[in-house]
Amino acid sequence: MEIDYKDICLKVAGLAQNAGRALKTARAKEAPQKESKGRNDFVTRFDKQTEERLIRELSELLPQSGFVAEENSSDKRGVTYNWIIDPIDGTTNFIHGLFPYAISIALQENDEIVVGVVYEAGLDECFYAWKDGGAYLNGQRIRVSEAATVADSLIATGFPYTNFSQMNEFIESLNYFMKNSHGMRRLGSAAADLVYVACGRVDAFYEYDLKPWDVAAGAFIVQEAGGRVSDFAGRNNYLYGRQIIATNALVFDEMYSVVSSFLK
Numbered sequence: 001m002e003i004d005y006k007d008i009c010l011k012v013a014g015l016a017q018n019a020g021r022a023l024k025t026a027r028a029k030e031a032p033q034k035e036s037k038g039r040n041d042f043v044t045r046f047d048k049q050t051e052e053r054l055i056r057e058l059s060e061l062l063p064q065s066g067f068v069a070e071e072n073s074s075d076k077r078g079v080t081y082n083w084i085i086d087p088i089d090g091t092t093n094f095i096h097g098l099f100p101y102a103i104s105i106a107l108q109e110n111d112e113i114v115v116g117v118v119y120e121a122g123l124d125e126c127f128y129a130w131k132d133g134g135a136y137l138n139g140q141r142i143r144v145s146e147a148a149t150v151a152d153s154l155i156a157t158g159f160p161y162t163n164f165s166q167m168n169e170f171i172e173s174l175n176y177f178m179k180n181s182h183g184m185r186r187l188g189s190a191a192a193d194l195v196y197v198a199c200g201r202v203d204a205f206y207e208y209d210l211k212p213w214d215v216a217a218g219a220f221i222v223q224e225a226g227g228r229v230s231d232f233a234g235r236n237n238y239l240y241g242r243q244i245i246a247t248n249a250l251v252f253d254e255m256y257s258v259v260s261s262f263l264k
Contacts, residue, residue: 003081005130008061008107009115013128015057016103016119019050023088023103024121032095044095047071050087054105058083065107070213082108086213089118090189092161099123100192106216113239116217116224118195127195129224135198144227144248145200150258153203153251154182156193163209166263170208173262190244194218197246198225204247204255208232208263212239219246228252232263 023046032044051071058065066078069085083105088094090101099122107115114131127142129135135142147153155177160167177184185202187193191214193205198221216239219229227248231241234256238244243263247255 003062005114006133009117009128009130009133011061012058012105012107012115012117013119013126015054015061016105016117017124017126019053019057019087020103020119020121020126021124023050023094027094027097031097044088044091046094047088047091050103051085054085054087054103055083058085058105062107068108068212070211080110084108084113084213084216086191086211089191089214090187093188098188100187100189102189102191102195104191104213104217106220108216113216113220116220118191118217118221120189120192120195125195127198127218127221129198129221131224133224135221135225137195137199142199142225144198144222144225145203146250147203147248148250150177150181150204150251150254152182153255154185154201155255156185156187156196156202156205158188158190158193158207158210159186160209166208169262169264173206173259176258176262190214191218194246195221197227197248198222200248203251204245206232206243206245206255206259206263208243210242210244215239215244219244222246230256232260234260 065081066076067074086104094101102120105117117128119126196202229246231238232243
């Protein structure tokens with residue numbers, strides 16, 4: 001069965017917007033009570049409820065599809081199509097009433113991502129892309145920046161919160177970039193970091209110990225916006241390899257060279 005990627009993408013964008021706006025409204029009325037999944041790794045009932053809602057709606061949209069979802073609300077796997085979902089990317093931000101936090105949804109066809117949607121609640125911004133269709137923000141086409149060097153780049157990253165095995169090396173990389181770029185930003189949502197690369201707000205992003213649902217949609221949107229994505233070895237194992245570099249097209253080689261010199 002062939003699907004219309006654009007049609008699916010626009011429908012998913014609508015679902016993400018509706019779920020994200022409902023989430024923001026609910027958060028304004030009630031401070032969430034957190035549960036711990038591990039050290040500094042939190043979940044709320046809002047994560048679970050949003051994921052269940054999305055799984056229900058996406059199942060109606062593409063009945064044969066399965067799911068790879070952060071809160072494990074469904075163990076169904078599709079033969080061809082699987083949704084990769086993070087119901088709240090930036091849960092710690094969400095708990096504290098801080099933006100950004102985002103809903104991230106990607107559609108994987110066999111081993112290839114073909115649709116990506118990231119809805120950031122704070123600014124009511126929906127980023128989306130479909131295979132070979134370009135990338136968009138609230139209906140407007142977006143492109144990565146044209147910064148040509150690390151020295152001219154604003155760089156985003158994320159701090160590890162459970163896996164500190166490369167903490168010393170990571171601090172060394174921070175030290176380098178703080179001295180040799182326009183500066184560093186740590187927003188607390190990898191999905192937001194990635195789509196901000198896609199629309200040129202930041203020029204590069206790197207982080208380790210990320211999950212597929214953190215990066216699947218955002219990385220795809222970066223690529224459709226003209227950017228480049230890899231793992232720390234320069235290969236394409238960023239979805240399940242737990243490490244990612246995402247940049248505009250011009251600064252990738254330098255960014256990869258620096259990151260890979262510190263982190264493996």
